Amino acid sequence: MSLIVTIGREFGSGGRELGRRLSEELGIAYYDQEILKEIAEKTSLSENYVREIIEKRPFASYPIHIGRTMHPMGNPIMDQTALIYQQQSETITELAEKSDCVIVGRCADYILREKNPLRIFVYADMEYKIKRCKDRAQEGEQLTDKELEKMIKTVDKNRARYYDFYTGNDWGDRRNYDICINTTNISIKDCAHALAQLIKTFA
Amino acid sequence: MSLIVTIGREFGSGGRELGRRLSEELGIAYYDQEILKEIAEKTSLSENYVREIIEKRPFASYPIHIGRTMHPMGNPIMDQTALIYQQQSETITELAEKSDCVIVGRCADYILREKNPLRIFVYADMEYKIKRCKDRAQEGEQLTDKELEKMIKTVDKNRARYYDFYTGNDWGDRRNYDICINTTNISIKDCAHALAQLIKTFA
Numbered sequence: 001m002s003l004i005v006t007i008g009r010e011f012g013s014g015g016r017e018l019g020r021r022l023s024e025e026l027g028i029a030y031y032d033q034e035i036l037k038e039i040a041e042k043t044s045l046s047e048n049y050v051r052e053i054i055e056k057r058p059f060a061s062y063p064i065h066i067g068r069t070m071h072p073m074g075n076p077i078m079d080q081t082a083l084i085y086q087q088q089s090e091t092i093t094e095l096a097e098k099s100d101c102v103i104v105g106r107c108a109d110y111i112l113r114e115k116n117p118l119r120i121f122v123y124a125d126m127e128y129k130i131k132r133c134k135d136r137a138q139e140g141e142q143l144t145d146k147e148l149e150k151m152i153k154t155v156d157k158n159r160a161r162y163y164d165f166y167t168g169n170d171w172g173d174r175r176n177y178d179i180c181i182n183t184t185n186i187s188i189k190d191c192a193h194a195l196a197q198l199i200k201t202f203a
Numbered sequence: 204m205s206l207i208v209t210i211g212r213e214f215g216s217g218g219r220e221l222g223r224r225l226s227e228e229l230g231i232a233y234y235d236q237e238i239l240k241e242i243a244e245k246t247s248l249s250e251n252y253v254r255e256i257i258e259k260r261p262f263a264s265y266p267i268h269i270g271r272t273m274h275p276m277g278n279p280i281m282d283q284t285a286l287i288y289q290q291q292s293e294t295i296t297e298l299a300e301k302s303d304c305v306i307v308g309r310c311a312d313y314i315l316r317e318k319n320p321l322r323i324f325v326y327a328d329m330e331y332k333i334k335r336c337k338d339r340a341q342e343g344e345q346l347t348d349k350e351l352e353k354m355i356k357t358v359d360k361n362r363a364r365y366y367d368f369y370t371g372n373d374w375g376d377r378r379n380y381d382i383c384i385n386t387t388n389i390s391i392k393d394c395a396h397a398l399a400q401l402i403k404t405f406a
Contacts, residue, residue: 180383194401
């Protein structure tokens with residue numbers, strides 16, 4: 001049986017690092033930014049634009065206005081958004097069919113639900129996330145704690161909105177995951193081995 | 204530093220079995236029913252009555268009516284409820300001070316919050332919980348799936364109400380825990396070793 005691990009994560013929680021380390025521990029492929037590149041190629045949109053749509057674009061008015069839109073020819077930005085989600089689904093499905101893998105973000109847990117992925121959600125206390133963002137900031141990119149907190153909340157709000165919109169589920173609600181792990185009091189490096197062993201015990 | 208593991212769990216998820224197996228893997232004490240016995244002794248109430256209060260009694264009217272109660276001498280049942288919670292807190296604190304341990308349920312994560320316990324929440328899909336309850340039912344105690352589902356929901360509703368009332372937090376909300384684990388697709392016996400290793404990596 002194939003092993004597909006999906007990682008949902010709060011911004012600044014270290015979910016991406018944990019995903020990468022898990023893929024190393026499990027000896028399987030790791031997909032994150034590669035998915036954006038692939039979608040950009042397939043849609044002829046720029047990678048930055050694809051990222052913008054997936055990670056930052058609000059969707060609130062889409063489901064309400066559809067069918068009674070003021071644009072009888074369709075809304076071109078919303079068409080692109082739907083196109084990107086469709087390409088994302090196809091790309092993620094293709095990657096998961098190619099080999100065992102870890103996939104970070106992008107509703108992969110939902111897109112691959114028929115393949116029974118092992119669904120992980122990574123989160124942490126706000127204080128920890130702020131510290132982690134600060135430690136990783138480039139020179140000249142230093143934000144205050146308050147600015148970082150605002151940024152973290154905005155990113156996660158958009159992630160939740162995107163996820164909820166496409167899946168109909170609640171982003172970060174434990175019931176949608178197999179393991180939820182709080183990274184506030186762990187070293188991600190140290191826990192990856194044990195977590196990989198735990199993953200192997202799932203059917 | 205001491206190792207205290209607290210287990211919150213949905214009824215039928217196998218949280219109690221997981222707690223017991225974790226204590227064996229970690230070589231530390233395990234407390235569950237012992238706490239009820241201890242409280243019963245200290246309060247001179249029967250163990251069944253203590254269990255009834257902790258696991259089944261609804262609390263809805265307590266915080267609303269207090270201060271404008273129709274019982275100017277106090278409400279004796281509510282006094283007993285508060286007494287039991289106080290004894291529970293004392294007992295759990297004493298046990299945690301005696302040695303490293305796993306404690307199941309009873310708001311232990313909150314009561315021991317200053318000792319930084321490793322807080323686990325165990326849950327599962329309804330179908331799994333029904334099956335697990337059926338497999339463990341005594342002869343003559345067989346309920347239908349529908350009856351079991353109703354029973355599971357009632358027990359968990361009471362647990363949530365009790366927890367939320369005394370802690371001010373949301374029972375089962377991942378943010379109150381370090382690890383949330385869904386037992387639907389695992390063998391509890393097989394995962395306990397890896398989970399114990401994962402616990403050891405927490406600070």
